[in-house]
Amino acid sequence: MNNLIVQKFGGTSIANTDRFQAVADLVVDSINSGTNVAVVVSAMAGETQRLINLAKELQESPDPREYDALVSSGEQVSAALLAIALKERNFLSKSYTAHQLGLVTDNSHGRARINSIDTSALEKDIELGVVPVITGFQGVNSSGDITTLGRGGSDTTAVALAVALKADECQIYTDVDGVYTTDPNVYKKAKKIEKICFEEMLELSSLGAKVLQIRSVEFASKYEMPIRVLSSFDSSGGTLITKEENSLESAIISGITCTSDDSKIVLRDVPDTPGIAAKILSPVSEAGIEIDVIVQNVGNDKLTDFTFTVKSDQSEMAVDILKTLIESLGGGEIELVKEISKVSVVGVGMKSHAGVAARMFKALADKKINIDMISTSEIKISVVVSKEKAEEAVIALHDEFELEN
Amino acid sequence: MNNLIVQKFGGTSIANTDRFQAVADLVVDSINSGTNVAVVVSAMAGETQRLINLAKELQESPDPREYDALVSSGEQVSAALLAIALKERNFLSKSYTAHQLGLVTDNSHGRARINSIDTSALEKDIELGVVPVITGFQGVNSSGDITTLGRGGSDTTAVALAVALKADECQIYTDVDGVYTTDPNVYKKAKKIEKICFEEMLELSSLGAKVLQIRSVEFASKYEMPIRVLSSFDSSGGTLITKEENSLESAIISGITCTSDDSKIVLRDVPDTPGIAAKILSPVSEAGIEIDVIVQNVGNDKLTDFTFTVKSDQSEMAVDILKTLIESLGGGEIELVKEISKVSVVGVGMKSHAGVAARMFKALADKKINIDMISTSEIKISVVVSKEKAEEAVIALHDEFELEN
Numbered sequence: 001m002n003n004l005i006v007q008k009f010g011g012t013s014i015a016n017t018d019r020f021q022a023v024a025d026l027v028v029d030s031i032n033s034g035t036n037v038a039v040v041v042s043a044m045a046g047e048t049q050r051l052i053n054l055a056k057e058l059q060e061s062p063d064p065r066e067y068d069a070l071v072s073s074g075e076q077v078s079a080a081l082l083a084i085a086l087k088e089r090n091f092l093s094k095s096y097t098a099h100q101l102g103l104v105t106d107n108s109h110g111r112a113r114i115n116s117i118d119t120s121a122l123e124k125d126i127e128l129g130v131v132p133v134i135t136g137f138q139g140v141n142s143s144g145d146i147t148t149l150g151r152g153g154s155d156t157t158a159v160a161l162a163v164a165l166k167a168d169e170c171q172i173y174t175d176v177d178g179v180y181t182t183d184p185n186v187y188k189k190a191k192k193i194e195k196i197c198f199e200e201m202l203e204l205s206s207l208g209a210k211v212l213q214i215r216s217v218e219f220a221s222k223y224e225m226p227i228r229v230l231s232s233f234d235s236s237g238g239t240l241i242t243k244e245e246n247s248l249e250s251a252i253i254s255g256i257t258c259t260s261d262d263s264k265i266v267l268r269d270v271p272d273t274p275g276i277a278a279k280i281l282s283p284v285s286e287a288g289i290e291i292d293v294i295v296q297n298v299g300n301d302k303l304t305d306f307t308f309t310v311k312s313d314q315s316e317m318a319v320d321i322l323k324t325l326i327e328s329l330g331g332g333e334i335e336l337v338k339e340i341s342k343v344s345v346v347g348v349g350m351k352s353h354a355g356v357a358a359r360m361f362k363a364l365a366d367k368k369i370n371i372d373m374i375s376t377s378e379i380k381i382s383v384v385v386s387k388e389k390a391e392e393a394v395i396a397l398h399d400e401f402e403l404e405n
Numbered sequence: 406m407n408n409l410i411v412q413k414f415g416g417t418s419i420a421n422t423d424r425f426q427a428v429a430d431l432v433v434d435s436i437n438s439g440t441n442v443a444v445v446v447s448a449m450a451g452e453t454q455r456l457i458n459l460a461k462e463l464q465e466s467p468d469p470r471e472y473d474a475l476v477s478s479g480e481q482v483s484a485a486l487l488a489i490a491l492k493e494r495n496f497l498s499k500s501y502t503a504h505q506l507g508l509v510t511d512n513s514h515g516r517a518r519i520n521s522i523d524t525s526a527l528e529k530d531i532e533l534g535v536v537p538v539i540t541g542f543q544g545v546n547s548s549g550d551i552t553t554l555g556r557g558g559s560d561t562t563a564v565a566l567a568v569a570l571k572a573d574e575c576q577i578y579t580d581v582d583g584v585y586t587t588d589p590n591v592y593k594k595a596k597k598i599e600k601i602c603f604e605e606m607l608e609l610s611s612l613g614a615k616v617l618q619i620r621s622v623e624f625a626s627k628y629e630m631p632i633r634v635l636s637s638f639d640s641s642g643g644t645l646i647t648k649e650e651n652s653l654e655s656a657i658i659s660g661i662t663c664t665s666d667d668s669k670i671v672l673r674d675v676p677d678t679p680g681i682a683a684k685i686l687s688p689v690s691e692a693g694i695e696i697d698v699i700v701q702n703v704g705n706d707k708l709t710d711f712t713f714t715v716k717s718d719q720s721e722m723a724v725d726i727l728k729t730l731i732e733s734l735g736g737g738e739i740e741l742v743k744e745i746s747k748v749s750v751v752g753v754g755m756k757s758h759a760g761v762a763a764r765m766f767k768a769l770a771d772k773k774i775n776i777d778m779i780s781t782s783e784i785k786i787s788v789v790v791s792k793e794k795a796e797e798a799v800i801a802l803h804d805e806f807e808l809e810n
Contacts, residue, residue, distance in 0.1 A: 017462035054486055057422040059493040066492065069500050070485035073478040080475035081459055087471065088464040095474050099504050100549050144505050 001123060004036040004167045008136060008158035011045035012175040013232035014078055023232055024085035026173070027131065031091065036126050038165060040136045040158040041082055043074025064109035068138070068148045072098070075135035075154070083133045092130040096121070098138040098146070103157070105139030105147045112139055112147035114156070117164040134161060152213030159216045163223040170220065170227050171238075172212045177231035178239035179204065179211055181403040182256040187395045189404040194237070196254050197244035203346040203380045206257045217241060244348055252349035252356060253401040258394045259342045262292065263315035264372065264384060265308055267322065270332035272304035279329060280306055283321050289314045293342060293375045293384055303332075307373060309384060312338055340372065341390035344382040345397055357381050363400035369393050406528060409441040409572045413541060413563035416450035417580040418637035419483055428637055429490035431578070432536065436496070441531050443570060445541045445563040446487055448479025469514030473543070473553045477503070480540035480559070488538045497535040501526070503543040503551070508562070510544030510552045517544055517552035519561070522569040539566060557618030564621045568628040575625065575632050576643075577617045582636035583644035584609065584616055586808040587661040592800045594809040599642070601659050602649035608751040608785045611662045622646060649753055657754035657761060658806040663799045664747040667697065668720035669777065669789065670713055672727065675737035677709035684734060685711055688726050694719045698747060698780045698789055708737075712778060714789060717743055745777065746795035749787040750802055762786050768805035774798050 007030065009023050030037050051071050055062040062070075079095035086093035102118030125132045136154025139147045149156050155172055162170035177192065179201065184190040196204070198221035205214040211229050220227050220241065230238035270276060277296060285291055289310055297305045310318050315336055322334050350356040360381055364371060369392060373384035385393050398404065412435065414428050435442050447453075456476050460467040467475070484500035491498035507523030530537045541559025544552045554561050560577055567575035582597065584606065589595040601609070603626030610619040616634050625632050625646065635643035675681060682701060690696055694715055702710045715723050720741055727739050755761040765786055769776060774797060778789035790798050803809065 017459055020463055051482065054422055054482075055489055058425055058486060058490045062489045063492040063498075066485040066488045066498075066500055069502075070482055070489070073481045073485075076478045076481070077456065077459075077475055080471040080478075081463060083471045084460055084467045084475070085463045087468040093468075093471075095471055097474075097504075099502075 001036065001126060001165055001167065003034070004038065004126065004165055005030065005169045005171055006038050006040060006158050006162040006165065006167045007171045007173060008040040008154055009042065009082075009173045009232060010154065010175070011042045011047070013173050014041060014082070015045035017081070019232075020081050020085045023173070024082060024089055026232060027082075027086060028089055028091065031131070037131055038122055038126065038161060038167070039082060039131060039133045040154055040161060041075060041078040041133060042136050042154040043071075043078055047074040047077070065145055068109045069146045072135070072138040072146045072148055075137050079133045079135045083131075086131055086133070092128070094125060094130055094132055096132055096134045098135055099140050099144070101134060103139045105141055105149070107141045107147070109145075109147055111150040112141070114139060114149070114160045117160060119161075119164050122165065152215075155213040155216035156219055159220045159225055159227065162225050163219070167225070170225055172216075172227060172229050173232040174211055174229065175231060175233060176211055177234060177236045178229050179207055179241075179255070181254070182394050182398055183207065183258065186258060186391050187398050189398060191404050192237075193239050193254060195240045195242065197348055198241060199244065199379055200254045200346050200348055201241045203344070203377070204255045204257055206259060207255055251347060251401075251403075252353045253345045253347040253403065254349075255346050256394050256397050256401075256403070257344045257346065258390050260387065260390070261312045262309050262340050262342055262384075262387075263312040264337040264340045265310065265315065265318055265322070266335040266337065267306040267326075268333040268335065269303040270306055270326075271330040272298070272302050273330070276304070276329065277306065280322070280325070281308070283325060284310075284318050287317065287321055289318050289321075293373055293382060295373045295375065309340065309342065309373070339387040340384055341387045342382050342384050343390055343393045343397065344380050345401065346380045348379050350379060350381070359400060360397060363396045364393055367392055367396045369396070406441065406531060406570055406572065408439070409443065409531065409570060410435065410574045410576055411443050411445060411563050411567040411570065411572045412576045412578060413445040413559060414447065414487075414637060415559065415577075415579045416447045416452070418578050419446060419487070420450035422486070424637075425486050425490045428578070429487060429494055431637060432491065433494055433496065436536070442536055443527055443531065443566060443572070444487060444536060444538045445559055445566060446480060446483040446538060447541050447559040448476075448483055452479040452482070470550055473514045474551045477540070477543040477551045477553055480542050484538045484540045488536075491536055491538070497533070499530060499535050499537055501537055501539045503540055504545050504549070506539060508544045510546055510554070512546045512552070514550075514552055516555040517546070519544060519554070519565045522565060524569050527570065557620075560618040560621035561624055564624045564630055564632065567630050568624070572630070575630055577621075577632060577634050578637040579616055579634065580636060580638060581616055582639060582641045583634050584612055584646075584660070586659070587799050587803055588612065588663065591663060591796050592803050594803060596809050597642075598644050598659060600645045600647065602753055603646060604649065604784055605659045605751050605753055606646045608749070608782070609660045609662055611664060612660055656752060656806075656808075657758045658750045658752035658808065659754075660751050661799050661802050661806075661808070662749045662751065663795050665792065665795070666717045667714050667745050667747055667789075667792075668717040669742040669745045670715065670720065670723055670727070671740040671742065672711040672731075673738040673740065674708040675711055675731075676735040677703070677707050678735070681709070681734065682711065685727070685730070686713070688730060689715075689723050692722065692726055694723050694726075698778050698787060700778045700780065714745065714747065714778070744792040745789055746792045747787050747789050748795055748798045748802065749785050750806065751785045753784050755784060755786070764805060765802060768801045769798055772797055772801045774801070
């Protein structure tokens with residue numbers, strides 16, 4: 001539909017009835033500015049957790065079908081309350097559950113994927129001046145059972161709905177006002193990014209994760225649906241996430257991320273035989289351990305050093321697996337280094353600017369920050385440093401690439 | 406279906422997860438005794454009120470469609486939680502919303518009437534050994550909007566479902582263990598009634614109102630579905646409400662009720678013209694005031710006295726209406742007497758036993774209790790007495806008809 005935006009409000013934006021009033025006012029402002037609006041809501045802050053706690057008191061791993069039926073009630077409450085607040089403002093409004101809408105997913109309870117959305121009722125509503133308020137996070141499978149999309153799934157609902165309705169934009173309202181060049185808690189000079197492309201946002205997922213669900217960005221990227229991240233608590237513009245434009249002015253670097261709670265596992269002096277990487281990594285990854293950066297150094301005497309990083313809470317498990325494995329690999333030493341951090345610079349601009357890596361490494365060297373591992377992709381360069389140096393590294397790089405300007 | 410009972414659990418029976426555990430055990434006990442069970446649940450105690458309060462913070466009279474969408478979420482939570490508790494006990498179980506079940510009502514939000522129930526899914530479930538747990542209180546209209554049946558509507562859901570499934574019995578579990586011969590707070594010799602017929606239960610509605618919704622008794626009476634009222638907190642048998650049996654042993658009187666907060670309005674010396682009753686009562690009743698007992702005394706000189714009772718909180722309003730009316734009636738005096746009470750004895754037995762009224766009046770006279778008004782129906786005799794004498798009247802009649810035995 002032309003002249004339509006989808007607005008999604010998360011749990012903190014509707015934590016209490018005062019917040020519902022504020023959100024209703026925001027929706028009304030958008031309508032009064034001449035736009036049609038369809039709204040997607042999450043459960044009120046704390047509500048989903050309250051329901052999960054009840055379920056877990058009854059069953060340690062609650063039945064997936066019933067778990068979804070249970071927690072999806074939170075969004076039903078929010079949708080009805082926002083429709084009531086809009087009615088009070090003399091706007092026509094109707095709440096929709098996934099069932100009523102016809103938002104059909106696959107059968108994977110707790111992490112369902114959207115298969116189709118029937119927009120006919122919504123389109124009719126919008127033509128009649130009705131503001132539809134749709135429950136995020138949930139769907140129904142082909143048997144009519146309620147499913148949920150997983151934590152943060154309301155963002156995905158909003159983007160999917162925007163795509164289905166051919167909306168102009170999907171606005172994700174939350175309690176922060178956008179995506180920043182780096183975590184403002186790490187460097188106070190961090191600056192809000194006004195515009196960023198999907199690919200950069202995906203690489204900056206750790207910065208974005210505080211703001212919106214990365215899966216919704218993948219979805220938006222696929223269908224080129226612009227997402228605007230906004231705060232429902234102030235009106236300071238937000239960040240627009242959209243497709244890459246060939247603009248000369250685009251920044252070389254868009255943002256800098258920094259992980260915490262990472263560990264590095266080094267296998268030293270393992271025989272450098274074909275397929276050694278798979279032999280090491282497959283058993284680890286099959287155990288459900290997420291492997292991040294991987295580096296293999298070519299060694300001497302047909303021996304090699306093999307290094308990878310994992311989340312610290314899974315590092316001991318990874319080491320245990322490697323210990324059972326090391327003999328069959330033909331020997332080697334296992335070393336576990338906790339307290340490391342991955343610092344990444346991200347930007348589509350680096351594709352057309354040579355020397356970004358060199359500038360990065362020099363900036364770190366100037367601060368005497370030792371680089372443990374390096375990993376690069378087309379629009380991202382990551383270095384692994386000791387955790388105690390991580391914040392210093394972020395600041396040095398933020399200054400080097402002049403992101404505060 | 407043969408060998409099937411419907412069990413309904415109210416809000417106090419499932420006020421917290423410990424209570425869900427207790428209720429799940431009750432259901433399991435029934436199944437283990439060889440019966441098939443379909444369960445209907447209300448919202449957890451306090452939950453519906455919590456949701457109503459939220460809505461009223463946003464709109465004084467919340468939009469009816471959205472109000473129903475909102476409050477119906479409480480039963481969805483309960484149904485999922487009970488299904489989870491049953492799963493934990495290794496029973497197959499599935500929660501059903503009205504939408505999923507196909508419980509279709511008319512369009513009257515907040516006080517919808519059930520039009521039809523699709524039992525096919527439930528019958529299939531029960532044949533497969535699945536315990537279905539159905540949300541009480543709610544339905545969907547022909548447009549797919551959620552409707553609710555009004556306060557206490559879960560009892561009606563349970564009875565309607567029992568009728569639709571051709572169950573053997575509908576069990577209403579609550580926090581009291583049955584219907585008593587009179588309010589135990591009024592007379593401690595009040596005795597639990599083991600068996601009572603529908604007609605008596607309807608006339609004893611004020612006793613029953615603490616136990617189950619009277620509309621569900623009307624429904625059960627129409628379809629002759631036995632209702633058993635039970636406590637989910639103990640296992641002391643309860644009260645069976647069923648169709649009248651021609652049994653010689655049936656008690657003359659089943660129970661005694663007593664109202665409070667009633668007022669009496671007397672119109673003295675109004676002209677005794679045809680249609681005077683309608684002229685007096687229609688404007689009162691059109692103002693939404695509920696009129697209970699009505700007595701007209703034939704007077705002298707073509708003047709008559711006309712007396713009726715209303716709830717005390719509506720009595721001033723009724724008097725105001727009559728004041729504007731009195732001249733057009735041709736004159737008369739209006740008197741308002743607050744603090745009166747209606748005491749009723751109810752029993753199908755009185756149909757075949759002459760002299761019940763005489764015994765009643767004599768018992769009251771012996772205690773020097775003055776009778777203000779008398780009203781009789783086929784299975785009920787009501788007297789209006791001063792409120793201060795009401796409890797004494799109940800005790801005298803309870804003794805007279807030997808209800809403690």
